[in-house]
Amino acid sequence: MIGAAMILGLAGGAFAQEPPLKWGADAEGGAPYIFLDPQDPSRLIGFEVDLAAALAERIGQPIVHHQYNYDGLISGLNRGDIDLAMNGLEITPDRAKHVRFSRPYYVYTLQLVARADETRFRSVEELIEQRLSVGTLTETAASRFLERSGLEPSLYDGQAEPYQDLALGRLDAVLMDLPIAVSYARPNPRLKFIGEPFEQGFYAIALRTSDEALAKRVDAGLESLLATGDLQRIYEKWGIWNADQTLLTEPNAAAALLAGETDGFSIRNVLWSLVQASVVTIEISVCSMALAMLLGLMVAVARLYGPRPLQWLALLWVEFFRGIPVLLLLYVLYYGWPQVLESLGMSLMFAPSRMGAAILGFGLNYSAYEAEIYRAGIQAVPQGQWEAAASLGMSPQLTFRRVILPQAMRVILPPVTNDFVALFKDTSVASAIAVVELTKQYQILAKSSQRYMEIGLATTILYLVMSVPLGYLARRLEQRWGKPQ
Amino acid sequence: MDGVSKTYGSRSVLDGVSTVIAPGETVALIGPSGGGKSTLLRCITGLARFDAGQITVGSHRIEARGPASQYDGVRRMFGMIFQDFQLFPHFTALENVIEAPVRVRGQPAAEARERGLRLLERVGLAERANYYPRELSGGQKQRVAIARALAMEPRGLLCDEITSALDPELKAEVLDVLTDLKQEGLTLIVVTHEIHFARRAADRILLLADGRIAEEGPPETVLGSPTSDRARKFLRTVMA
Numbered sequence: 138m139i140g141a142a143m144i145l146g147l148a149g150g151a152f153a154q155e156p157p158l159k160w161g162a163d164a165e166g167g168a169p170y171i172f173l174d175p176q177d178p179s180r181l182i183g184f185e186v187d188l189a190a191a192l193a194e195r196i197g198q199p200i201v202h203h204q205y206n207y208d209g210l211i212s213g214l215n216r217g218d219i220d221l222a223m224n225g226l227e228i229t230p231d232r233a234k235h236v237r238f239s240r241p242y243y244v245y246t247l248q249l250v251a252r253a254d255e256t257r258f259r260s261v262e263e264l265i266e267q268r269l270s271v272g273t274l275t276e277t278a279a280s281r282f283l284e285r286s287g288l289e290p291s292l293y294d295g296q297a298e299p300y301q302d303l304a305l306g307r308l309d310a311v312l313m314d315l316p317i318a319v320s321y322a323r324p325n326p327r328l329k330f331i332g333e334p335f336e337q338g339f340y341a342i343a344l345r346t347s348d349e350a351l352a353k354r355v356d357a358g359l360e361s362l363l364a365t366g367d368l369q370r371i372y373e374k375w376g377i378w379n380a381d382q383t384l385l386t387e388p389n390a391a392a393a394l395l396a397g398e399t400d401g402f403s404i405r406n407v408l409w410s411l412v413q414a415s416v417v418t419i420e421i422s423v424c425s426m427a428l429a430m431l432l433g434l435m436v437a438v439a440r441l442y443g444p445r446p447l448q449w450l451a452l453l454w455v456e457f458f459r460g461i462p463v464l465l466l467l468y469v470l471y472y473g474w475p476q477v478l479e480s481l482g483m484s485l486m487f488a489p490s491r492m493g494a495a496i497l498g499f500g501l502n503y504s505a506y507e508a509e510i511y512r513a514g515i516q517a518v519p520q521g522q523w524e525a526a527a528s529l530g531m532s533p534q535l536t537f538r539r540v541i542l543p544q545a546m547r548v549i550l551p552p553v554t555n556d557f558v559a560l561f562k563d564t565s566v567a568s569a570i571a572v573v574e575l576t577k578q579y580q581i582l583a584k585s586s587q588r589y590m591e592i593g594l595a596t597t598i599l600y601l602v603m604s605v606p607l608g609y610l611a612r613r614l615e616q617r618w619g620k621p622q
Numbered sequence: 623m624d625g626v627s628k629t630y631g632s633r634s635v636l637d638g639v640s641t642v643i644a645p646g647e648t649v650a651l652i653g654p655s656g657g658g659k660s661t662l663l664r665c666i667t668g669l670a671r672f673d674a675g676q677i678t679v680g681s682h683r684i685e686a687r688g689p690a691s692q693y694d695g696v697r698r699m700f701g702m703i704f705q706d707f708q709l710f711p712h713f714t715a716l717e718n719v720i721e722a723p724v725r726v727r728g729q730p731a732a733e734a735r736e737r738g739l740r741l742l743e744r745v746g747l748a749e750r751a752n753y754y755p756r757e758l759s760g761g762q763k764q765r766v767a768i769a770r771a772l773a774m775e776p777r778g779l780l781c782d783e784i785t786s787a788l789d790p791e792l793k794a795e796v797l798d799v800l801t802d803l804k805q806e807g808l809t810l811i812v813v814t815h816e817i818h819f820a821r822r823a824a825d826r827i828l829l830l831a832d833g834r835i836a837e838e839g840p841p842e843t844v845l846g847s848p849t850s851d852r853a854r855k856f857l858r859t860v861m862a
């Protein structure tokens with residue numbers, strides 16, 4: 138997780154004695170906060186990079202960036218991997234229980250974005266009324282706002298992907314923090330801002346509660362940057378300065394805002410969310426396994442009995458889908474395919490939905506494994522069975538269906554069931570294309586409440602409740618089919 | 623059968639085999655191991671293809687290297703019984719018997735079951751109809767295999783060493799069934815090492831060695847006074 142470090146600020150003799158502070162932030166796709174310079178990908182840029190440099194100078198201690206997943210920032214901080222987290226972290230009551238927040242360094246607002254030709258709504262209220270589909274980032278003020286409004290937003294991990302899906306017509310709107318909208322949506326002529334930004338909130342630097350002395354120095358440094366106008370200059374450079382920032386000068390604004398929000402944690406809600414996510418997991422597993430078994434059978438038959446070119450094609454299929462990571466397949470199906478359709482001028486109707494892409498991706502991936510299992514099982518049936526059936530006048534097709542396949546099933550069934558259990562767990566990869574299945578839901582819930590253990594236990598039980606009966610069924614079938622001859 | 627020849631690679635397995643078998647005749651095919659007996663049976667039903675010559679079964683002509691479909695008629699006329707039974711292990715005895723009549727000839731299931739039961743009765747296995755092959759003895763399995771072949775109402779049976787895998791006491795029950803079938807007028811071509819059975823039941827004996835018919839005639843002639851050296855040598859070893 139911790140990648141190459143990079144020294145920021147004015148390197149020099151002034152604070153050479155002080156050990157550098159480890160600043161955790163996720164540089165992956167994080168414009169305008171912190172991201173790789175497109176002109177020079179070895180360099181990190183962003184308003185938080187500039188802010189870290191200015192702050193280092195004020196507190197007299199170097200600040201070094203450590204690559205850290207956004208999701209893991211708070212636990213990484215408390216584990217001591219990093220000393221401070223600055224990555225567009227919003228002050229929330231849940232987080233405030235686990236970290237010491239500095240004074241706010243930016244007042245964010247939420248900005249609604251739609252396609253340029255959108256006419257159905259002109260405000261977030263109209264959007265909510267019509268219950269249209271909205272995308273946003275996982276575990277953010279925007280996602281909490283939408284859930285409070287009774288919508289079920291599509292949750293993403295990256296900032297670019299929601300806007301991409303919006304442009305492709307898979308979403309009706311995207312609601313995210315204004316700086317993100319400024320970076321990703323404003324330059325895109327196919328998208329437009331809807332209404333004024335709303336729902337003020339604060340970004341602050343998170344520190345360990347035990348590091349009060351450091352926190353005080355950071356607070357003082359930020360206050361000084363605000364007072365001298367350096368902060369404003371940085372924000373203006375990145376086009377994110379606005380009138381809301383006057384709130385930064387009001388020392389109690391953050392506290393007042395916090396008081397308004399309540400802690401939403403409830404065991405019942407958590408369990409219900411997990412159960413709903415389990416249904417998604419089951420849906421993906423069952424549908425993609427059915428697809429994999431069907432395709433696998435066709436591929437195995439093509440490989441065993443097809444004409445030469447078809448045999449080659451089947452071999453190619455197996456090697457291809459077995460040889461690539463399923464994550465890559467999901468990305469290509471969900472994000473790549475629509476781009477190809479579009480560049481060919483074809484309708485996006487043929488672009489798969491999130492669930493569709495997940496089912497297709499896992500189905501294709503597992504079809505390669507199933508095909509090999511089928512092939513071995515079919516070949517294990519003695520040649521004499523073919524001859525006996527042929528002597529009775531049975532056609533090859535009839536023989537395959539009535540004599541060979543049922544016997545092959547005995548060999549096939551145990552490994553296929555094992556694959557099914559494996560697929561069950563593999564489905565967690567689908568979270569990469571914003572499918573909220575069980576593992577993803579666990580991450581979301583655990584992160585927001587910081588109850589990794591309790592919710593983890595509940596999730597474990599749900600997985601076992603699903604997979605143990607499956608294993609039992611496998612053994613039963615094995616007994617039924619697998620009687621010795 | 624006229625000049626039937628077959629090679630596996632460079633190796634000649636059948637070398638111009640010619641003979642005529644009359645309807646209702648029982649022919650015992652004997653000879654040393656590797657002499658081509660199995661191959662000859664397999665060439666008749668198309669489980670193996672031959673390279674030269676011609677076989678005529680009733681009105682069906684089979685050409686060397688002909689299409690697969692030319693065997694359809696032969697398979698309707700002749701059932702085949704194998705040394706290792708090759709029952710369908712996932713079906714009961716009765717299901718083994720009715721599978722082809724129902725699926726290939728489209729016989730109604732009820733009618734097929736009734737006929738299947740009668741056939742099992744005929745081979746002495748009526749009470750084993752609902753047993754799976756793994757629950758049957760070798761002799762019982764082979765009798766089910768015969769019932770299965772008879773269910774397609776063939777005019778004859780091709781039997782390839784069908785008692786070789788059985789204990790002596792079980793051989794008799796299978797050979798008795800064959801004797802009954804002979805009485806009923808079926809044409810039987812029986813590959814066998816049971817010289818006594820051949821002597822007793824066969825109308826004619828063919829002695830196949832090195833891919834050729836080394837000796838041919840009624841049992842007493844072939845077994846009693848063979849003319850060729852090859853036949854004498856073989857008979858010395860088996861009669862000893």
Ligand SMILES: Nc1ncnc2c1ncn2[C@@H]1O[C@H](COP(=O)(O)OP(=O)(O)O)[C@@H](O)[C@H]1O
Nearest residue numbers: 630631635653654655656657658659660661662
């Ligand atoms: N599929 C095959 N491929 C190559 N050689 C074979 C094959 N089947 C049989 N043979 C050979 O043909 C010869 C005759 O075999 P077979 O007809 O089984 O003899 P028999 O039944 O009289 O013992 C043997 O030498 C055997 O090795």
Ligand SMILES: [Mg+2]
Nearest residue numbers: 659660661783
């Ligand atoms: Mg043989």
